[in-house]
Amino acid sequence: MSESTTHQFGSSRVKRGLAEMLKGGVIMDVVTAAQARIAEDAGAVAVMALERVPADIRSQGGVARMSDPDLIEAIIAEVSIPVMAKARIGHFVEAQVLQSLGVDYIDESEVLSPADYVNHIDKWDYTVPFVCGATNLGEALRRINEGAAMVRSKGEAGTGDVSEATKHIRKIKSEIAALSSMSKDELYVAAKELQAPYDLVVEVAETGKLPVVLFTAGGVATPADAAMMMQLGADGVFVGSGIFKSGNPEKRAAAVVKATTFYDDPSVIAEVSRGLGEAMVGINVADVPAPHRLAERGW
Amino acid sequence: MAGSPQGHQEVAAGGGGPVGVLALQGDFREHVSVLRGLGAEVVTVRRPEEAAAISGLVIPGGESSVMDKLSRAFGVAEVLKRRIAEGMPVYGTCAGLIMLADRIVDGIRGQESLGGLDVAVRRNAFGGQTESFEAELSVPVLGDPPMHAIFIRAPVVAELGPGATALATLDDGTVVAVEQGNLLGTSFHPEMTADYRFHQYFLQKVAGFDNGTARSSRP
Numbered sequence: 001m002s003e004s005t006t007h008q009f010g011s012s013r014v015k016r017g018l019a020e021m022l023k024g025g026v027i028m029d030v031v032t033a034a035q036a037r038i039a040e041d042a043g044a045v046a047v048m049a050l051e052r053v054p055a056d057i058r059s060q061g062g063v064a065r066m067s068d069p070d071l072i073e074a075i076i077a078e079v080s081i082p083v084m085a086k087a088r089i090g091h092f093v094e095a096q097v098l099q100s101l102g103v104d105y106i107d108e109s110e111v112l113s114p115a116d117y118v119n120h121i122d123k124w125d126y127t128v129p130f131v132c133g134a135t136n137l138g139e140a141l142r143r144i145n146e147g148a149a150m151v152r153s154k155g156e157a158g159t160g161d162v163s164e165a166t167k168h169i170r171k172i173k174s175e176i177a178a179l180s181s182m183s184k185d186e187l188y189v190a191a192k193e194l195q196a197p198y199d200l201v202v203e204v205a206e207t208g209k210l211p212v213v214l215f216t217a218g219g220v221a222t223p224a225d226a227a228m229m230m231q232l233g234a235d236g237v238f239v240g241s242g243i244f245k246s247g248n249p250e251k252r253a254a255a256v257v258k259a260t261t262f263y264d265d266p267s268v269i270a271e272v273s274r275g276l277g278e279a280m281v282g283i284n285v286a287d288v289p290a291p292h293r294l295a296e297r298g299w
Numbered sequence: 300m301a302g303s304p305q306g307h308q309e310v311a312a313g314g315g316g317p318v319g320v321l322a323l324q325g326d327f328r329e330h331v332s333v334l335r336g337l338g339a340e341v342v343t344v345r346r347p348e349e350a351a352a353i354s355g356l357v358i359p360g361g362e363s364s365v366m367d368k369l370s371r372a373f374g375v376a377e378v379l380k381r382r383i384a385e386g387m388p389v390y391g392t393c394a395g396l397i398m399l400a401d402r403i404v405d406g407i408r409g410q411e412s413l414g415g416l417d418v419a420v421r422r423n424a425f426g427g428q429t430e431s432f433e434a435e436l437s438v439p440v441l442g443d444p445p446m447h448a449i450f451i452r453a454p455v456v457a458e459l460g461p462g463a464t465a466l467a468t469l470d471d472g473t474v475v476a477v478e479q480g481n482l483l484g485t486s487f488h489p490e491m492t493a494d495y496r497f498h499q500y501f502l503q504k505v506a507g508f509d510n511g512t513a514r515s516s517r518p
Binding site for chain 2: 010017076081103127
């Protein structure tokens with residue numbers, strides 16, 4: 001760390017900036033240092049360190065919490081790409097711990113059991129940046145207002161069913177487009193209806209995009225899924241259970257990376273989709289009873 | 300033309316083909332937008348044939364290990380190495396600086412670079428994201444005022460070879476901007492600010508390259 005007094009750490013620009021550098025990339029869930037190594041070798045732009053992938057959290061049930069610091073440190077030691085880790089919604093002490101461990105991004109995540117059903121973490125208080133999930137534009141803007149430096153659409157984690165991810169990215173994109181076409185006097189009501197801060201609503205209306213990077217997550221399992229998210233306007237992709245719950249993680253991980261870069265070239269997507277072995281078995285979101293849907297956590 | 304401090308008025312690329320921005324991963328859209336704003340014709344580059352048809356290249360910020368892998372897997376690295384040897388101007392920011400370095404310290408297993416700059420670059424030299432920072436940085440070749448430089452998990456020039464020239468250093472002497480002939484690299488991200496003097500400096504090199512000063516020198 002530089003000792004110069006003129007250096008400014010933890011600014012919004014620096015926090016949002018790291019997400020800008022992750023664009024066009026794939027962030028992969030990993031539960032061991034060995035998996036982190038595979039992800040880095042396959043071309044992941046960052047890894048998400050956690051104890052159980054969402055598919056296992058879903059099948060094993062119980063309260064899901066921040067991972068063991070030993071596991072997170074082992075993964076940080078193993079790779080040189082950015083390492084993210086998950087804190088429970090509203091659990092500001094888990095976030096303090098993750099910052100002290102030196103993670104590069106904190107995911108305040110609905111995949112874990114919420115610790116506070118009213119408040120999210122005040123993310124302005126931290127030097128480390130946060131990414132948060134959203135199912136619609138209002139939710140995204142509320143998280144940004146709390147200091148989130150990156151947003152990901154939620155999808156339905158641990159299912160291998162991409163339909164919810166599709167729904168959420170389409171919803172966010174269409175709500176942004178709607179704001180862009182409104183006259184100035186309509187934005188007051190739009191802010192009220194979105195339940196989002198007026199200033200952020202105006203900013204989105206003027207720029208036609210979120211003020212932070214927007215990735216997609218939740219149910220992405222194949223190269224074509226990733227490319228579809230990119231064509232729908234995502235800046236990049238999180239892949240959770242989809243890689244290490246599949247038959248050939250090394251090959252599938254590299255294929256998803258290539259399909260994300262060449263998302264608009266079906267011939268490349270076809271080529272990388274060959275012979276990947278079994279995809280994760282998956283669950284149809286429609287078969288998941290509403291109380292077990294993770295996307296409904298957070299508000 | 301290394302180090303010649305000329306005027307930094309707007310300069311568009313000449314007739315030798317558009318300027319490319321490597322678009323495998325990272326903040327390439329921001330560079331495209333900056334270069335277009337400066338009047339250049341800009342294309343994105345992901346494939347060998349695209350790399351063959353440009354008169355200059357910007358390599359954006361992002362994850363250098365990912366750019367390296369994809370550039371080799373899709374054959375664009377090979378063409379870019381040849382273009383760099385021909386003298387084509389290239390400007391790399393952050394990950395782009397790593398891609399241009401002849402030597403990488405702390406790369407991932409098997410990581411390669413395009414090379415061209417006679418330097419060793421250290422990845423993530425300041426540490427993790429909580430050590431990312433903004434600072435005012437004097438860049439003599441660009442004149443006053445200093446640049447507002449944004450360092451994000453940034454690399455630094457750990458060793459400066461005799462072929463390369465430092466353009467900017469932090470207070471402790473760490474080299475964070477470097478030039479060698481038509482190649483430019485910065486540890487930081489001018490594309491995230493409104494100060495595009497490095498991009499203008501790069502486009503001046505492109506204009507010189509288009510005029511044939513470098514292109515015909517080597518086959």
